[in-house]
Amino acid sequence: MTVAVTGASGQLGRLVVEALLKDGSQPVVAVVRDAAKVADLAERGVEVRVADLDDRAALERAFQGVDRVLLVSGNEFGKRVAQHTNVLRAAEAAGVKLLAYTSIPKAEANPLILAQEHTGTEAVLAEAKIPTTVLRNSWYWENYIGGLAHAVESGTLYGAARDGKVSGAARADYAEAAARVLTTDGHEGKVYELGGDETLSYDELAQVISEVSGKPVRYEDLPQADYAAALEGSGLDAGYAAVLADADSGIADGILTVDSGDLQKLLGRPSTPVAEVFRAALA
Template sequence: MTVAVTGATGQLGRLTIARLKTLLPAGEIVALARNPEKAADLGVEARAFDYDRPETLATALQGVDRLLLISSSEVGKRAAQHRAVIEAAKAAGVGQIVYTSLLHADRSPLSLAEEHVATEAMLAASGIPHAILRNGWYAENHTGAIPAALAHGALIGAAGEGRISAAARADYAKAAASVLADGGHAGQTYELAGDDGWTLAELAAELSAQSGKAIPYRNLSQQDYAAALTGAGLPEGLAGAIASWDTGAAQGALFDDSRTLSRLIGRPTATLAEVVRAAL
């Protein structure tokens, strides 16, 4: 059996392959990456896999039994890129696809949802057995703001009192590796999120407790948060998108209490205290 992982040199891809190597022989794992040279340290076979060169993808997928399709990082291009991968997988005879989607994609108000829903529909139409991992927010999406919060004395956002059921990226990677290695999840859609949701105010309080520095949470309007992110150097479009995702969180878009993720990985997901400690 051969399993392959797209986006293998990305943060989720690297963690997933590391986990797969504890479940399967390294010789059964293939890392698919735009620049396979960057995958040399993964200890598995690496193949060139460029979403924007669809004519090459089926060749790269030859002999692959199960494929983890990690959603592209290029928002706005994802649907076309994912279609190319799915068509190539069908041409290559891939037996199963596991896809990383978005939490509650079918009803999410987040702008990210549209391309995930489109990809899920493509998978359904393809006839390829598949499983959908609807990943919630990565805790690192917010702990990445810790250096700036410590430097400026406040954590800012626009999520209000919205509870965010974030989990560590490593938790999602463990779930993806388990489903891919097991192969028995075709037809399943899993809503994956952290066990215990938290607000950005609670994140700020935990950061304050662990750092010994008073870091309040300052809730801004979506417009003001976008402006602050632009002022910090983010491109205007990206800043606006991030601010809108916070507004979605305020509406409950990033909350889920099913604990499906912890059941898949066989242990509780990382706590808020643990992810803050890791970030610090």
């Protein structure tokens, strides 16, 4: 059985390929736009096939002889539903037996800006002619790494999550879970709500940063608009800043709190502690 991963040069896709290589039970195909970015994977026995998510014909060629596909959600906002539909249609035409998709928690009722295209994609998948599996990934602890050094230096972690909590996990945990779905049976038609063992408030995240850095860090909660403005002032694009501030509002409302245990069942172990992720980043 051959498995393929789209977006295999990206942060999550590459980790999924690494998990598949570690498992070693199936031939692996990396579907990418630029083969040069995964030359190292090709040297390790991964078959690299080039296809753009906008090019359905190229995707169909890339999926020839593939049994299972992981569709890692794209990063071109505004185009993702159409691109994901291209992947599904190409997989159907190529005779793929299972397509798994990385989505967002509670997608059917998730009000976040980030959720909109996931909700649209899941609606398309619901009408698929082949079996599908939905992997609703909660937050990656790595999402906070970009602001980690500033939090340590300034002594303040900023956000707009109030006292809401987020069930995060390491990106590699979600990648390993996806690899498990690609290499084991019984996942057809399943929707997995994936979140880590730790469900933490931003006050608690600030405490973890203090512990791993050895410097006092506190959490300062801002109104959503003020947080968006602060992110924009730090150099982020206005649209992206608004998306991140909106995500914090969702955390405040509990939309990224996940207690299903699905991630742990797929992994067969607890999720990676946030302290371990932050300690590695600061090192």
